[in-house]
Amino acid sequence: MIVSDSVTTSIEGLKPLLHELENTFSKDALAFSPSELETYGKDWTKVYPPKPSAIVFPRTTEDVVKLVKLCSKYRVPLVPSGGRTGLAGGAVAAKGEIVLSMARMNKMGPVDPLAQTIRVQGGAVTEAVHDHCAKEGLTWPVDFSSKGSSHVGGNISTNAGGVKVIHYGLTRNWVLGLQVVTMSGQILELNGALEKNNTGPDLRQLFIGSEGTLGIVTEATLKLTRLPGELNVFFFALNDISAVLRLFLEARKAPFQIMAFETLTHNCLEAVVKNLGVKSPFANPAGAYVLLEVERPASPDGQAILDQWLSVLFESEKVLDGTLAQSPREAKDIWKLREGIAESLFVKGFLHKNDISVPIAELETFISEMYAMFNHRHSALEIYLFGHIGDGNLHLNTMKPDSMSKDDFLKTCHLADQDLFTLVQKHKGSVSAEHGIGLLKKEALHFSRTPQEIAYFRELKKIFDPQGLLNPGKIFD
16 A cells, blocks of 8 residues: 555556556656655755655656646545655655656746846755856855755745845845746746735745645746855854854944854764864864854955954953954865764764754743753763754754663653653744654744634645645645
């Protein structure tokens, strides 16, 4: 049997679908080999064994329409798949579903320098969009370490965040219009390239962040902005998280634009130094570190303004040590210390990850209470903490101790999660700041959403996908 959380399809129902797929699509648009099924049936979560029945590679919106109509006809579930860089299991096909890969729907239209927009297909790679727009002095300012693999459609479906949220905001701020295919095969054109459209509820926003459960984003009109001016990248050593927040306050009061404000603990830095073979900027360890990227003031005395700010910073002993990148190469090396953390922790050992957020005003109290909770109730777990401190988003990772079995570790993490999420709820935070709910966080959704909200989610699902075939089992059962 092919079983999803909401749909049961017999093998007999799958066979005629596969036959029709072979008659409808070209041979190179279908994949059935075990290696391809494994690759396209999973994401970076690496928790759920992939088991799709087939992979389909459409090239046009019309191809997507054909596919969803066939899946609806035979009641076979369908999982949309982008760059598969998510960390919540949102693109996993583990129960015999058909995978719709957007990999070949990667066309990008011309940049409109007057409107500062671009129309792209959902499979366009984030970094490719950046490079394409940079020729016109513009950018789509959705930026994160997986930009070389992630797709625009996936970014939209998860309302992706990243390292520049403090300055630009989330993905939804940079999407003017969407083309969406529903499970019935309807093509919705939502908002086009309009900056202003006050004609009732904005259906576009329903699909942004819905994790591919309501419809498939096939094209998007993206809003662009100018490339930033000259950037300065600093790396500071500080005593603790309290000092990090004091530095954040000083940066917010400073006469420059903050582009990124990232923090990490010493064990995160150690993991990156060991895995990537890079050198730590400081001779002595510190309790916490901050990567600060700013746009230098455009005035002729811009450098003097920065120098004065730094001088006051050190004179008032708000930081222990610091370094400023003297070249683009050095800036890239400093960014490696932050962007290399996730990869380095995966290499180091078996990980349990959490992606949480709390209001910025609650950060200091929350982090203090979080460490106290782990020390008191889950002291066997070592915490690796990093994140986008400027938007309240913390990535909390725990590493399996060598002495603990994988099963015992996962049981311990499950208990720790309940305490962690209870603390998140107390501080009116979110159990998923930027990676979504997917399969991984379904049991924790109630810590951040009320029963009434979840009930409305379910009703929306029934409207757009009454058979429950599209990305079934994601967000809720």
